[in-house]
Amino acid sequence: MPALIRRLTLGLALFLSLGAATVSADPRRDFAGQYQPLRRILADTRREGDSLRVYLRFADGSVLQRGNPLRLAAWTSYDAKRPLWRDTVRQVSRRMRRVRTATWVEFSLPASALQPGQVLSVTCDPPDSDDASEALWLSITKERLGRTFVLTDSLGDPLLRRYVRVQEPFLVDSYGPEKPLVVKRYDAGFQAALPPMANPGAQPVARTLPARDSVFFRAGQQLGLAQPGLYMLRVAEAPMGYGLLVVDQDFPELNTADELIQPLIYLTTSAERKKLTDAAEPKRAVDAFWLKVAGGNQTVARQLIRTYYERVRVANQLFTTHKAGWMTDRGMLYIALGAPEVVYRTATEERWVYRDTNSGGGTYTFRPKPSTFAPEHYELVRRPEYEMLWYAAVEQWRKGLTARSGR
Incomplete structure (x- = not known):
């Protein structure tokens, strides 16, 4: 067992023997900073x-x-009052690697210290700080604990995203040992999110996705997927696959x-588009x-364009x-309303x-609403009372007021 793992294991054992009850935290911690890129x-x-x-990357x-x-x-859970355990990564400076303004860090934990359903937090804040916005909060899933591979770029750095161009x-x-890989492409024509007050039953949901074709790759082979779409990667003998979206070259x-017209669905009618x-x-x-x-005001028009499409990005x-x-759903609200001012999370929901x-x-x-393709996917609980709020937000855009207000 590597030395770091031994130290972490000893540290966890020492902490658990002292008792976690001495550490407290605010159950209403604010996660809004997670949506500040x-x-x-x-x-x-x-x-x-x-x-x-x-693997961590600090922007x-x-x-x-x-x-x-x-x-x-x-x-x-995200709203737990006390942690199950705390520890620190020893000799972190030796595990750091600078790439321009960002820093990479990697370390190992005993897998037995984590269980599906738990949440791992990582932070560099002072010990007396409990600012959830500055920390990483990593949901521990069965898929995460079982996946024995990571996607990397051609230089070997983890991609840290569920899409490739x-x-x-x-x-x-x-x-x-490297193992062969099967990649399947699926026929998935997904629609943009419905407004917050819409009947969720109005948007059809595909029960199954038909596979269009499959490609086999030998162990260790560099990949490059030629067509946009939704893919499933499955390493030989792995119990589950890994969903991956292939997007255009300029994405995000x-x-x-x-591409510029499609996201206007949240502000326009079908006839306008x-x-x-x-x-x-x-x-x-x-x-x-x-x-x-913008009422013919070019400065306001430019600001509206910058604001809207920056939110899309x-x-x-x-x-x-x-x-x-x-x-x-979260993207729709982020574009129309901006980053949430406060975010609360529990094991069963997230509130903006x-x-x-x-x-x-x-x-x-x-x-x-996790799935094989999207293990961290969330859906909005739609309600009729959102109608006036939604139209108020759209009106702010349609009157050019969003640019003037700075929101």
């Missing part, structure tokens, strides 16, 4: 025998230079006229749409699962709070 810690894991290797690598230890804690080279880096950015699509120059038509919304980064992030009731404010509840 520049503050996020990205992560992935790989099972290695009796250990779980954790702001300077947080690791403040002299605080890299602290770990396991919780029964068309023909982007990547590898399936397995623990132990949007550049083509069609058809008019944009059928225009002789669709990109110019999109600019003209925003200029009209961030939604793609944060929420892409079996479909592009802007199409998901917006305080400005003039622009769609309120509390929106999401519940996890």
Whole structure:
């Protein structure tokens, strides 16, 4: 057993022998910082025998230079009052690797210290801080504890995302002997999220997804998938597959006229979008749409365009699962209302709070609906009372007020 694992195991045993009851935490911790991309810690894991290797990427690598230890804690749920155990990663400076402004860290934990349903938190905050926004919160699932591979780029760095671009080279880096891989492409024409007040039964849900074709790769072979779509990767002898979305080259950015028009579904009618699509120059038509919304003010129009499509880009980064992030329920609210002001999480739901009731404010509840393709997918609990809030938010956009208010 590697030395770090032995130290962590001893540390966990010592902590458990002292008792976790001495550590307290606010059960109403705020997770809103998880949806601020520049503050996020990205992560992935790989099972290695009796250990779980954790890969972290700090977008702001300077947080690791403040002299605080890299602290770990396991919780029964996001809203647990006390952790099951706490520990720190020893000699973290030796496990760090700087890449421009970001910093990579990797370490191992005893797999026996974690169980499905628990949550692992990682933070560099001072010991007396309980700011959930700055920490990484990693849901421990059966899939995570059992998956013996991690997707990496051509240089060997973990991708830390559930999508790759068309023909982007990547590898399936397995623990132990490399094994052959089967990749299946599925026919999945997913729709954008319905408004918050819509009847959820109005959106058809496919019970099964037909496979279009399969490709076999030899062990250790570099991959590159030529067609956009939803894929399932299955390593030989693995008990479950791994869902992966293949997207266009510019993703998460949007550049083509069609890509710019599609996310306008949250602000426009189908007739308006058809008019944009059928225009002789669709990109110019999109600019003209925003200029009209801005009342002819070019400065406001530019700000509206920047704000709207930046939210689309961030939604793609944060929420892409079996479909592009802007199409998901959380992506829809993120685009229309902006980042949530407060986020509460429990084992069974996630609540987004917006305080400005003039622009769609309120509390929106999401519940996890995991699947093989999307193990961390959430769906909005739709309610008729959201109708006025939603139309208030759309009106802010349609009158150009979102750009002027800064929200």
